[in-house]
Amino acid sequence: MIDESKQDLLIQYLLNELDSSTAEKIGDELQANAELRDFVRETEDALASMACGWPPMKAPAGLPQRILQQERNLAKGLTSRSRARIVQLVLPWALAACLAVVCVVLAMERTSLEKKTEQVSQELLSLQQKNSRFEEELTMLQKKNARLEQDFATQQKKNVLAELKIATLKAQVAAYRSASAVVVWDKDQESGVLQLDRLPPPATGRDYQLWVIDPKIAQPVSAGVLSVPNAGLIRTSFHPVSPIESAAAFAISLEKAGGAPKPEGQIILVGK
Amino acid sequence: MDAVQTLPFEVAWSDLIPSVQAHNGDRKRVPTSGMTDPVQESESAFEAKLIRRIAEGDPSAFDALYKRFSGSLYCLAYRMMNDAKEAEDVLQEGFTYLWRKAASYDPNRSSPFAWAVMITRNKAIDRLRVRQRLEKIREKATSEESFFQNKDETSANEPTLRERSAMVRSALQEIPQEQRQALELAFFGGLTHEQIAERLETPLGTIKARIRRGLLRLRDCLKEGL
Numbered sequence: 001m002i003d004e005s006k007q008d009l010l011i012q013y014l015l016n017e018l019d020s021s022t023a024e025k026i027g028d029e030l031q032a033n034a035e036l037r038d039f040v041r042e043t044e045d046a047l048a049s050m051a052c053g054w055p056p057m058k059a060p061a062g063l064p065q066r067i068l069q070q071e072r073n074l075a076k077g078l079t080s081r082s083r084a085r086i087v088q089l090v091l092p093w094a095l096a097a098c099l100a101v102v103c104v105v106l107a108m109e110r111t112s113l114e115k116k117t118e119q120v121s122q123e124l125l126s127l128q129q130k131n132s133r134f135e136e137e138l139t140m141l142q143k144k145n146a147r148l149e150q151d152f153a154t155q156q157k158k159n160v161l162a163e164l165k166i167a168t169l170k171a172q173v174a175a176y177r178s179a180s181a182v183v184v185w186d187k188d189q190e191s192g193v194l195q196l197d198r199l200p201p202p203a204t205g206r207d208y209q210l211w212v213i214d215p216k217i218a219q220p221v222s223a224g225v226l227s228v229p230n231a232g233l234i235r236t237s238f239h240p241v242s243p244i245e246s247a248a249a250f251a252i253s254l255e256k257a258g259g260a261p262k263p264e265g266q267i268i269l270v271g272k
Numbered sequence: 273m274d275a276v277q278t279l280p281f282e283v284a285w286s287d288l289i290p291s292v293q294a295h296n297g298d299r300k301r302v303p304t305s306g307m308t309d310p311v312q313e314s315e316s317a318f319e320a321k322l323i324r325r326i327a328e329g330d331p332s333a334f335d336a337l338y339k340r341f342s343g344s345l346y347c348l349a350y351r352m353m354n355d356a357k358e359a360e361d362v363l364q365e366g367f368t369y370l371w372r373k374a375a376s377y378d379p380n381r382s383s384p385f386a387w388a389v390m391i392t393r394n395k396a397i398d399r400l401r402v403r404q405r406l407e408k409i410r411e412k413a414t415s416e417e418s419f420f421q422n423k424d425e426t427s428a429n430e431p432t433l434r435e436r437s438a439m440v441r442s443a444l445q446e447i448p449q450e451q452r453q454a455l456e457l458a459f460f461g462g463l464t465h466e467q468i469a470e471r472l473e474t475p476l477g478t479i480k481a482r483i484r485r486g487l488l489r490l491r492d493c494l495k496e497g498l
Contacts, residue, residue, distance in 0.1 A: 008465075008480045011487060016394055017464045030381070041382065046491035048386035050459050051393075053440035056343025057350055060360050064338045067368050068331050 002039055010036065014044050163187040167250050169271035176200075179231075181269050183250045185212075190244050196226070196234040199269075202254060208268070209259045212240045213249040220251065225259040248272065319384035320377075327374035334371055341385065342367075345392045351460050352396040362399060366392035397462035443493035451486030454479055 002010070012018050013026045030037045169181035179199040185192040194210060202208055208228055211220035223238040251270040253263050319340065325333035345366060350359035369391050377387055444452055457468045465483065469476040 004481075004484065007484055007488075011480075011484055012465065014390075015458055015464075016390075016397065037381065041386075042491055042495075043487055044386045044390065045383055046487055046494060047459060048383070048389035049440050049490070049494055050444070050455070051348040051389045052344040052437060053444055054347055054351070055437055057347040059338070059342030059346040059363060063342070063360070063364055063367065064331070064335045067364060067371060068334065071368070071371060 002035065006036075007039070010040055011043060014040060014047055160186075160188075165247060167271040169250060169252060169269035171269055172267050176268050179269065181252060181271070183271065185247045185250070187247070191237060191239045192223070192247075192250075193235065193237050194226070194250075196228065196236075198231050199228055199234070200231045201228050205257050206254055206265075207257050207259055208252050209255040209263075209265075210238055211251045211253060211263055212244050212247050213251060214244050214246055215248050216245055217242075219262045222259065222261065223250075225255075226252065316383050316385070320379045323370075323374050323377045323384055323387075326371060327377070334367075337370070337384075337388075338367060341388050344385075345388060348389060348392055348460075349396050352393070352462065353399065358399065362392060362396045365395045369395065393459070393462075400462050440494070443490055446493050447486045447489050451482045451489065454482040455486040455490070458483055 009018075010026065013023060016023075018026065030040060163186060165183075165185040165187065167183045167185065169183065171177050171179055176199065180197050181199065182195045183192050184195075199208070208226040210223040210226055212223050213220050221240045221242050221244060223240045226234075226236065228234060249270060249272045251263075251267050253265045253267045255263070255265040319337065322333045322337045322340075326337065342363065346359060346363050349362035349366070350356065353359045353362060366388070370388060377384070382390070447455070454468055454472070457463050457471070458465070461468075463471065465476060465479050468474075468483075469479040472479065
């Protein structure tokens with residue numbers, strides 16, 4: 001049985017007259033007490049019935065749709081505001097995080113670049129040192145080269161003399177005992193110079209012909225027909241008709257006019 | 273049969289019948305849970321189901337509940353605010369609250385209609401307090417004349433509803449005048465016990481007793497069906 005003062009309190013609770021703390025206590029009591037709960041429910045129904053004690057009035061049409069539209073708009077607004085709020089909250093942190101990441105990356109990059117720069121500097125120093133050494137070596141080599149060139153020139157000169165063969169041809173026939181001939185043979189050039197003195201001009205229909213004797217060639221090699229217009233000093237150059245590896249001796253023979261491919265006439269002068 | 277087409281969930285025919293009835297106007301309603309009217313209990317269960325669907329975000333259930341409750345709740349709001357625009361605002365605030373807080377409804381503590389009435393009444397009281405229009409409202413709190421000019425003729429013409437409405441009015445007539453006056457000042461006027469005592473120049477204890485006795489008498493009358 002609920003006493004009257006308690007009933008008054010519960011009625012005030014239903015009429016929403018109590019302060020929040022007292023109402024909260026009543027709410028807790030109702031949770032725990034079924035009798036109180038039944039009383040409140042029945043009394044609340046009686047109170048609510050007063051609302052239908054008069055004929056219902058025609059409520060505004062379309063109000064539910066307006067309410068739902070308003071709620072949808074509100075939800076959209078909240079969503080967009082939430083997004084904006086999230087963006088407002090997150091964006092600075094995101095930017096800060098990005099900045100921090102960029103700083104870290106740049107710091108790492110800088111460290112890496114510093115190391116690379118140091119390495120490159122060391123390499124550059126090393127290369128400069130090497131370059132100095134190379135320059136020194138180059139100078140030395142240039143000097144050596146100069147010396148070598150000098151040596152080479154000297155050597156060439158020496159070689160030229162070394163490659164020259166001088167042969168004095170002596171008469172083989174008494175009629176030509178006064179005649180003399182000297183051959184200077186250049187091995188490299190495979191050519192030579194012949195100097196004649198006091199060799200009488202050949203008889204008509206006959207010509208003097210110079211021969212080079214190479215031990216590796218079976219036949220003497222013709223060095224050409226000599227033009228001897230008088231018995232004076234004559235100097236002429238000559239070239240054998242085929243290659244000569246080693247000129248062992250030189251000979252002048254009297255051949256038919258125009259010369260012969262191989263010696264046919266008598267040898268007049270010969271020398272090694 | 274719009275409700276059948278728009279409901280997005282599985283619906284039994286038994287669920288739809290009360291909803292169809294609601295299209296014809298405000299529900300017939302004579303509480304209370306203490307009563308043993310099976311029709312009333314079935315309606316209450318259906319309305320509780322609607323509230324559960326509203327909590328799940330079902331607009332068609334919201335529309336159905338609006339059709340069932342809005343006439344009486346608008347009448348209540350109008351009676352308390354004595355202004356059609358403000359009554360509409362109160363109704364909108366009440367149903368907005370109901371849409372948002374449907375998940376908090378506890379069928380063990382209140383019937384759906386009583387829950388909706390108390391929400392609407394609290395919204396009206398908030399407005400009355402905020403706008404400090406209590407004095408103006410107090411003078412008209414017991415006046416009944418203006419309601420019937422805007423009454424929903426369709427609903428009022430429904431025999432059962434008219435009968436039920438008359439039943440509540442008769443029950444209120446059974447209550448002694450001074451008890452009814454105190455009760456209406458408290459319920460429609462939003463006045464506290466102290467404010468009623470001050471207004472009627474009557475001791476607070478007497479006002480408490482009048483309200484208590486009037487309310488219990490109303491409960492008993494309705495329970496006994498007069």
